[in-house]
Amino acid sequence: MLYARGLHQNNRRHVKPPFILGTEFAGIVTASPTTSFKPGTRVFGSGLGSFAEYICIDEGSVKRVPDQWSNAEACAVGASGAVSWGSLISVAGLKKGETVLILGASGGLGVMAVQIAKAIGVKVIAVVGDEEKAKKIVEVGADEVVDYHSPQWEEKVKGLTDNGKGVDVVYDAIGAIESGLKCLMYRGRLVIVGFAARGGKIEEVRANRILLKSATVHGYRFGEDGRRFPERTKYVWDGFMKLVDGGRIKPVIYKEQYKGLEQIARALKDLEAHRTWGRAILTINEQAEAEQRPKL
Ligand SMILES: NC(=O)c1ccc[n+]([C@@H]2O[C@H](COP(=O)([O-])OP(=O)(O)OC[C@H]3O[C@@H](n4cnc5c(N)ncnc54)[C@H](OP(=O)(O)O)[C@@H]3O)[C@@H](O)[C@H]2O)c1
Incomplete structure (x- = not known):
């Protein structure tokens, strides 16, 4: 909400119009210049412009989605953890x-x-x-x-x-x-x-x-810590992912379903009205996820 209204402190420097809203996501890699994440890998993380079908993102900002999580669950965790x-x-x-x-x-x-x-x-x-x-x-x-x-x-x-x-x-x-x-x-x-x-x-x-x-x-x-001290942010991510791997973290998804980019306004209104808890998740391409998710 703050980004949308230009009221967030990052609007002064890092998030200036024109930009696409949305800061956390989960999805499927379609292309990568490195070998760390092959096309088809399910990933989640943070990056501006996530209210979209595609996002171009730095490799350091994404993690592999744990097998036990759906993409929606991984999105609910995003970088918040x-x-x-x-x-x-x-x-x-x-x-x-x-x-x-x-x-x-x-x-x-x-x-x-x-x-x-x-x-x-x-x-x-x-x-x-x-x-x-x-x-x-x-x-x-x-x-x-x-x-x-x-x-x-x-x-x-x-x-x-x-x-x-x-x-x-x-x-x-x-x-x-x-x-x-x-x-x-x-x-x-x-x-x-x-x-x-x-x-x-x-x-x-x-x-x-x-x-x-x-x-x-x-x-x-x-x-900013990630921009200045990537190794410290890696330490932080590693510490959090240890808890995830140990089964100590459960994603918390708000009960309403929001499907398709056209539902962003409804989701933001619910957020503004203090109705939501955990993360309100917008699903954009469920079929692609179904095709890629490992059978557990
Ligand atoms: N430091 C960082 O690096 C960093 C990184 C990411 C995000 N952030 C910031 O962290 C903040 C929280 O992010 P979030 O994603 O958790 O937001 P969020 O999901 O929208 O949660 C906001 C929380 O604030 C509470 N709240 C809203 N108005 C309130 C009021 N008047 N009095 C008391 N509680 C109130 C809400 O509870 P109710 O609905 O019950 O009011 C809700 O629990 C944001 O300002 C975001 O910009 C900081």
Whole structure:
């Protein structure tokens, strides 16, 4: 939505008109100049212009679709799993036995963050916007859920931690840094991942809030890290794919079906109305996938 409206920070430099929307995909390789991915290989990943029948993409931005996943499931994971693994593990240093707060837990990134944290033995408090999403996120693995519409929800989050001391780590995909700092324990860590709740208007944070908690605030920009330090992004992808191979990650696909490019507007309207959870998936050429998918 932010890209479509020119409100995303990347619209200033990397994503300028004319461009095709859509940043995550799964599909079938039709041609490749290298031998890593032969034509016919099912792949998934991230790249601008994925609302299309064909996309030309850098080899480093794609991974082989695990046999157990359909292309739709791989698309639901896209790069979101790697972004969340990098944010939680590589940047915020989340460790077994800690407690993490996931802001934007029901979203495409959030459902991955919840599962990654659970996979390494962390207690997860998820913040979501309604009852249906609360149920979904418990199914995904969250230990506790708080609705952000409830008054003083930050106090509720703290009440769910040992002696009300606050969480060790906040993962913020929505842009609620001051709220996140309220939920954080003394000397806790907060990682800024996105601003989904901000409509393009980024929050200004009172710096003393960081000092008062002796907090560490990190930012993580997956795309830019990949451009500057491809080896670090490879490390992040490898870490996440280990969890996938170990069966610890389940793609989360929103219940509505969207078929064909002409359904993009309906899918975006559902997203805008806060109806969706996990990833809303648009299928474009199911027949091609059926022909290529290995028989399990
Ligand atoms: N750092 C990086 O490298 C990186 C990479 C990819 C994406 N991102 C960014 O990460 C953010 C999340 O991406 P996504 O794909 O997960 O988005 P998404 O699937 O649209 O999810 C957005 C989430 O934000 C929540 N939300 C929206 N408005 C809210 C509000 N006012 N208060 C609280 N929660 C609210 C939604 O929950 P409700 O529906 O319940 O409101 C939903 O869970 C985006 O800003 C995206 O640009 C960052």
